[in-house]
Amino acid sequence: xxxxxxxxxxxxxxxxxxxxxxxxxxxxxxxxxxxxxxxxxxxxxxxxxxxxxxxxxxxxxxxxxxxxxxxxxxxxxxxxxxxxxxxxxxxxxxxxxxxxxxxxxxxxxxxxxxxxxxxxxxxxxxxxxxxxxxxxxxxxxxxxxxxxxxxxxxxxxxxxxxxxxxxxxxxxxxxxxxxxxxxxxxxxxxxxxxxxxxxxxxxxxxxxxxxxxxxxxxxxxxxxxxxxxxxxxxxxxxxxxxxxxxxxxxxxxxxxxxxxxxxxxxxxxxxxxxxxxxxxxxxxxxxxxxxxxxxxxxxxxxxxxxxxxxxxxxxxxxxxxxxxxxxxxxxxxxxxxxxxxxxxxxxxxxxxxxxxxxxxxxxxxxxxxxxxxxxxxxxxxxxxxxxxxxxxxxxxxxxxxx
Amino acid sequence: xxxxxxxxxxxxxxxxxxxxxxxxxxxxxxxxxxxxxxxxxxxxxxxxxxxxxxxxxxxxxxxxxxxxxxxxxxxxxxxxxxxxxxxxxxxxxxxxxxxxxxxxxxxxxxxxxxxxxxxxxxxxxxxxxxxxxxxxxxxxxxxxxxxxxxxxxxxxxxxxxxxxxxxxxxxxxxxx
Numbered sequence: 121x122x123x124x125x126x127x128x129x130x131x132x133x134x135x136x137x138x139x140x141x142x143x144x145x146x147x148x149x150x151x152x153x154x155x156x157x158x159x160x161x162x163x164x165x166x167x168x169x170x171x172x173x174x175x176x177x178x179x180x181x182x183x184x185x186x187x188x189x190x191x192x193x194x195x196x197x198x199x200x201x202x203x204x205x206x207x208x209x210x211x212x213x214x215x216x217x218x219x220x221x222x223x224x225x226x227x228x229x230x231x232x233x234x235x236x237x238x239x240x241x242x243x244x245x246x247x248x249x250x251x252x253x254x255x256x257x258x259x260x261x262x263x264x265x266x267x268x269x270x271x272x273x274x275x276x277x278x279x280x281x282x283x284x285x286x287x288x289x290x291x292x293x294x295x296x297x298x299x300x301x302x303x304x305x306x307x308x309x310x311x312x313x314x315x316x317x318x319x320x321x322x323x324x325x326x327x328x329x330x331x332x333x334x335x336x337x338x339x340x341x342x343x344x345x346x347x348x349x350x351x352x353x354x355x356x357x358x359x360x361x362x363x364x365x366x367x368x369x370x371x372x373x374x375x376x377x378x379x380x381x382x383x384x385x386x387x388x389x390x391x392x393x394x395x396x397x398x399x400x401x402x403x404x405x406x407x408x409x410x411x412x413x414x415x416x417x418x419x420x421x422x423x424x425x426x427x428x429x430x431x432x433x434x435x436x437x438x439x440x441x442x443x444x445x446x447x448x449x450x451x452x453x454x455x456x457x458x459x460x461x462x463x464x465x466x467x468x469x470x471x472x473x474x475x476x477x478x479x480x481x482x483x484x485x486x487x488x489x490x491x492x493x494x495x496x497x498x499x500x501x502x503x504x505x506x507x508x509x510x511x512x513x514x515x516x517x518x519x520x521x522x
Numbered sequence: 523x524x525x526x527x528x529x530x531x532x533x534x535x536x537x538x539x540x541x542x543x544x545x546x547x548x549x550x551x552x553x554x555x556x557x558x559x560x561x562x563x564x565x566x567x568x569x570x571x572x573x574x575x576x577x578x579x580x581x582x583x584x585x586x587x588x589x590x591x592x593x594x595x596x597x598x599x600x601x602x603x604x605x606x607x608x609x610x611x612x613x614x615x616x617x618x619x620x621x622x623x624x625x626x627x628x629x630x631x632x633x634x635x636x637x638x639x640x641x642x643x644x645x646x647x648x649x650x651x652x653x654x655x656x657x658x659x660x661x662x663x664x665x666x667x668x669x670x671x672x673x674x675x676x677x678x679x680x681x682x683x684x685x686x687x688x689x690x691x692x693x694x695x696x697x698x
Contacts, residue, residue: 175672182657183681218548345576345611347646359611366614455548456607456618458578467607469581480682484579484607492649521672 138164147176154517162503170498172491177521185481189447190216191290193481198284200483201519203246204462206239209288211459215468216290218370219455227436228292229374234429235288237422242271243462244415247514251412252323254511255332260322270308277301291444302430309423316420324416325397333408337497337509340406348489351464353513355384356411363460371459378428383417390417408512447476463487463514483522487515535565551618559621560638566608567643574608574617577644580651581605582658586625586684600625602635602660623660634661641665657682
């Protein structure tokens, strides 16, 4: 039997001595998803330690929030996770509504679900496409952006903006949908649904992609929980948690009556897994492939939710309600609310002293906690696997640095 | 679950730790003596009947009214408040811990107030504590590597304090 060390493909020659070296990756590296700097301690191709340096995009959002009224801060939430700004707007609006004990109209509720789930699809498309880019395949990125463009067109029609929407606001939404929008949205879904199979061919079952992601960056269930990881990162490790089902009443009430299954592997099975490609051999629960696959499943799940919300929204009579006044006084007290954003559980904490401006606002970023686990995942991996691990976490620096 | 019975269990497990509570608030909270934070968190994470196995967020709130007219009417003394948001994955429940600290240790401006670090309970607390130290100026004793995280290492002051003044100049860049 051959020696185990000789079989190790990472060791090329035995008489070559390597020294430890610090390699700086970023802050402007294409695979760092924004301005993130990673300092790698390497020995040859093996990474022994990774230290992320963040803060390059820090824009003092929390301090600014103390000097604005609650509604004026909404545009600042847009710029946190700028790939899913609708979901950020929703999180902050719900947190303020929780403090006010305010309930939006039935029509606004369904419209919020519709918009938030479309936002989730758009965000996951970027996450998926950019992940292919990290691993050296360019085409899926173009296909993903082609479809995302159509969602952005829909958003632009609804609120006038393509990236920073400020559409969902405290007390409802800033405007109702224009005529014909629902038909165009349905047309998009009909066109998009069959295309998902192409993505599975391009990435999910692609032999090279599987080689690059299967068994790489395995995040154990316990570590994911201890680090406060959330969203697809947590579910990719097999933790059955989705705030749309498990969150606080004010948030789950929004999804009351909606049917969806949390995208998580239970007893070795994903929900409705006969409809999707089989889990490839070599993958381990919690590795990069599973995090990616959970996102793919959530795209389909969100499409389903969008269809349900279209039906419910169109059945609603009445109006979407009036947004709150720009300088409305809040009751004194504090409220914390987490919502299930595409990248994880985004929390907003609001302390009010009874005036029109918050005493303190706090944004708990999901990507912040998800990125904090990188040093653990990259310990002992190859340099080329670092982009695979960081990309699979699907972070956005605007939200981490705030 | 977060009712009086749970509070009673906490009081028995860690004596003299609970100094206040409001179980009817929007988010029911328990106030902990500053020195007992790590002990209470360890119990909540490892031995409590509901395991709070995840730390979601640490927030520091600076209670200081800089306007002397308003300060005279304020119903509270100036202090820094730490708020810990915990989450239990098995029970899908949240818990809020609060902890009052002086704004400066022994009221000597420049000496940071101290609180035991909870990095030994949840490894994820590392970055959260660094952020609170960076922006609000709270020293977490026992933290393995407490340094600034969002601001540059040579930044002065703690921006989220109410009396913070932005520097006029940073390495030749105009501040104001």
